[in-house]
Amino acid sequence: MLRYDMGEGELRNWVIGEDSFNVRYLAKYEAIMSLGNGYMGVRACTEESYPQETRNCFVAGTFNRSGASEVTELPNIADVTELGIWLDGEGFHLEKGNIEEYSRTLNLQTAELNRRVIWRNDRGNRFEMVFRRFVSLHNKHLLGMRAELTPCTAAAEISIRSGINGQVTNSGAQHFAEGDKRIYDKKMIQYAAATTESNIHVVTHCHHRCLVDDAEVAAEPRLSIERRKVSLEYTFQVEAGQTLVFEKIANIHTSLDLEHRQQEAAKLCEVSLDELRLEATKGYGELLQDSAKAWREKWAALDIKIKGMQEFDQLAIRFAQYHLVIMAPAHDNRFGIAAKGLTGEGYKGHSFWDTEIFIQPYFLFTDPGMARNLVEYRYHTLDGARRKAKENGYRGAMYPWESALTGDEVTPEWGPVDVVTGTPTRIWTGLIEQHITSDVAYGVWQYYLATGDQLFMDTKGYEIIMETATFWASRLTWNDARKCFEIKDVIGPDEYKEHVDNNAYTNYMAHWNLQTAIACYEKLQHAPSGMWIQLRNRLQLDKAYEEWQQKAENIYLPRPRETDLVIPQDDTYLGKKLIDLTKYRNQQEVALILEDYNMDQVNDIQVSKQADVMVLLYLLEHYFSYEVKQANWRYYEPKTLHDSSLSMATHSILASDLGEPELAYRLFGLAAGIDLGRNMKSSDQGIHTASIGGIWKCVVFGFGGVRAPGGQLRIQPRLPEAWDSLSFPLYWQGDLLKIDITHDAVQVAKLTDLNASLRLSIDGQNYSLESKESITVSLNTGKR
Structure with missing residues (x-):
């Protein structure tokens, strides 16, 4: 047991x-x-x-x-x-x-x-x-x-x-x-x-x-x-x-x-043998x-410290941090993080969007050096992304859905047996789940906001953002009836919907990617450097900039419906049939719906495998009002089966945002239980690295209320009733902070002095931390 x-x-x-x-x-x-x-x-x-x-x-x-x-x-x-x-x-x-x-x-x-x-x-x-x-x-x-x-x-x-x-x-x-x-x-x-x-x-x-x-x-x-x-x-x-x-x-x-590198095999054997001879003399005890x-x-x-009624929560966050450390290749920026880490054969050791959206945030705020390794991994695989774009008839860089060492697409073509036809299921994600490209650019930009690492941006980051924007510009197609550019035939984060047009998450993130590339271009135009001039000439960015502007201004972005403020997940989702999802919402194992329906049938039902529009509301939170977020939560959450381990954490964070801390806490427990819980078959193929990263996000982004919209640190805590206090370290733009939160107050201590002044928002009020200063803010009052 x-x-x-x-x-x-x-x-x-x-x-x-x-x-x-x-x-x-x-x-x-x-x-x-x-x-x-x-x-x-x-x-x-x-x-x-x-x-x-x-x-x-x-x-x-x-x-x-x-x-x-x-x-x-x-x-x-x-x-x-x-x-x-x-x-x-x-x-x-x-x-x-x-x-x-x-x-x-x-x-x-x-x-x-x-x-x-x-x-x-x-x-x-x-x-x-x-x-x-x-x-x-x-x-x-x-x-x-x-x-x-x-x-x-x-x-x-x-x-x-x-x-x-x-x-x-x-x-x-x-x-x-x-x-x-x-x-x-x-x-x-x-x-x-x-x-x-x-x-x-x-x-x-x-x-x-x-x-x-x-x-x-x-x-x-x-x-x-x-x-x-x-x-x-x-x-x-x-x-x-x-x-x-x-x-x-x-x-x-x-x-x-x-x-x-450059060593012959015989030399490799000799060097490693000599190392072990020396290490073995210490014995197990000293080496341990x-x-x-x-x-x-x-x-x-x-270390994060949680004081509360359920001791499991403290163990769960430490379990998550332990696995985040052992999955991360801190020694080498050529390698990504696999969907199962290094704990099992599941997904063949490949990296997904899990890295940027669910795992990288942990390292951004706790280990910026490791975060840099992750964004540099995407730079090392940029040529592979360019090859994929060219092979598919596009320009720029089209990142693979599953990535290994080179950045070329390595998603298998065939998957499990179709329960209706008895034949293998075609895996389309490698061809048409394309939001990964803007996810990579998003990760690069978040790294820059959190660290201010200008050297990385000058030498690598801008190139990724601009080449991914060029991909989206070439990917868009004109709809003369709508008088706008569309993104047709994709899979969004909800992988139960294949071959859809205008997936909201994909379109909005592509638009964000284009707008960010435009902003970077305009910034660099005003402060040109030799490195920028070389990049501009090599990638023909003056011409690309004009195309980005045209496409960004005219891309179709699914808007909230006037009747209920619901954002269509794609062009057809809201018109699909409704069924009773109770059986699948209460399931003890994931994907039970695929034992009753094949993918073609699931494609025609209003059901989501995992957070889709919900991820959009979280990543681009400043795009949408509180009322829109609430309306979409009410519509999509009951239709989401959480058949992916990525889903629970996102819903927990949004529940915190929407003022439902106890629901957020319940979802946090479900996320923590994916690997650490008592389901004894959940982790056979390896642990779920995105969910592991999501546990930390639930704690720090959800209950701790930490965000950085537009590059300014914000802390808006929403502790669950089960917790008395929460304490965690946080790196922000080079400085180490210590955050202590209770139901009554937030204390922020600036432990290092890299920046003379650090501006941040706490509970809706703006403050500035000078030198190695500490500040305490009473919650709901904004008083010091």
Whole structure:
């Protein structure tokens, strides 16, 4: 059973765990208890193997295509986590014998996974076993494991087989050529292999050390080299009450790593082997301390504190922040964040609009350096976006719906079986879910507003905004009857509506993209630089500017209806048939509607997979009045099934905006429960990174009321009744702030002094923070 109360004392609300073993739920725990550091991610598989497991290790950016008919995906790296354990000749396995005690915990504070088992075999012999594991935040290449095995009732022969297993696949797809295998000093193993298509070399090492009652013991292991697999097997006689400790330290390096560029494969093996020899001398304990120290420093900078009736809320926000850290490639700006992070094979490691709309905001306000990595990733993939535009008959840059390393489109063409026809479903998102292009531009602009990073804009940001605007200018088509430009045949955020015309979200965001490009052009015209002149000439921006103006002035923007202020989601949504959605609104699993209707049928029903117009009202909040937001909430919310994990958080934020904090709080709980909740099948393919980012947005943007319309920081808190106070750190334009909120007051402290004066709005009143100043504002009065 999933537990939230296993942390005691200083670890209260820092630990998630389970208190019983159930093989049916392995995937849930593998995903939510994953370890990582942004460079690598390792699913929390048990040391002993089960047929139901999904044993994954991923390294960011190492994309490969396993065959001509496949799309590129993150390959499953050779596994180091499995241990074969024999106790008196009997293989240890929790589906045999008797489990007397069981617990497994993930300590979010130190990022250590810990499992304790007291197990009695069929002959009545009792063993206590403790398994510990971490992925280092101090050294991105490093993973540590430790097994402590104690015979309790009688002496026992204990055998442990450990190695590197390159037989792992991505659901059957093999991404590596046969590897080179080496054993050094009967302690160290090396496994080196290259991806089959992208030719990325990956070298994995592991080092073993054995101790009995804390004294290192010599051992003569049995050596084994098989196809794609190499291992050592150790056997010990252990007295009752003695503890055999088995430590395994591993590292992973790739030819894609910045520090290994231009290195030959042999040199890569040599350098990484030398590193592990040095690191392994420290032992598990010291290496864990190094990593835990890095985590403590991380938490000191970003911990959010919630005081209230439900302690789960404090744990939930820490769980979200933990996963945001381990999914983010802080080491390299060439890589994006996958829809499942590095915790599972779902969506093949590809990046979506999740990054800009749901994940990047967290880093904008807590780690601007990582936020810069994310916008620079989109710059590195700009040429791929240009290629996609050209291939589809457009100009400028058309960003892919699913992005990997190059920015070329990598969305699969076919999906699940159609419940009516029995044939595979065509996936249209890669061709016509095009709002991603303006989402990328929006992310760039939000980064600029939050950081004031002019160098990035001069060298990269303006180019993205202007090339995406040029795409939209070429994408628009003229409707002579309406006397306006339209965007026809798209999918909006509501993916239950395919091949629609004038999706409101898409049109408004395209209009925003054009207007922002126009504003940037006009700003740069008044302060020309050599860099701007080069960009203007290279992209023919004088001509593009005229086109942007013409198209922006005449683009069709669906307006609120006079009768009820509802904005048409697209040209036909409001005319589609209505059905009773109660069954699907109360569902325990997502997408149950697709078991009763196929996509063509769902396309003809007024039902939304996820927030669509709602996202528009949130992102472009200054475009719409409070009354329009309320009217659209009342119309679309009952028709939204939240069949995407992206949806709950957006609705929670809007509920806060509309003065319904208790509904917002309930939706926050539902969003937090997508991965951390008790649905034991929700995370089998990996955690939901957009929802994880959305949890933080619910807290800071929703309940904390933080926004930055037009580039000025605004704080308009709406705490739920369940919370007494909320405290969080916030970066704004280079300065670090600390925000403390109660139901009665807001305190803002400026902890750094990068800007002499910081202007902000609190509860509708404007203030200025000078130097390292603190300000307290009584809510609803605006008094200092």
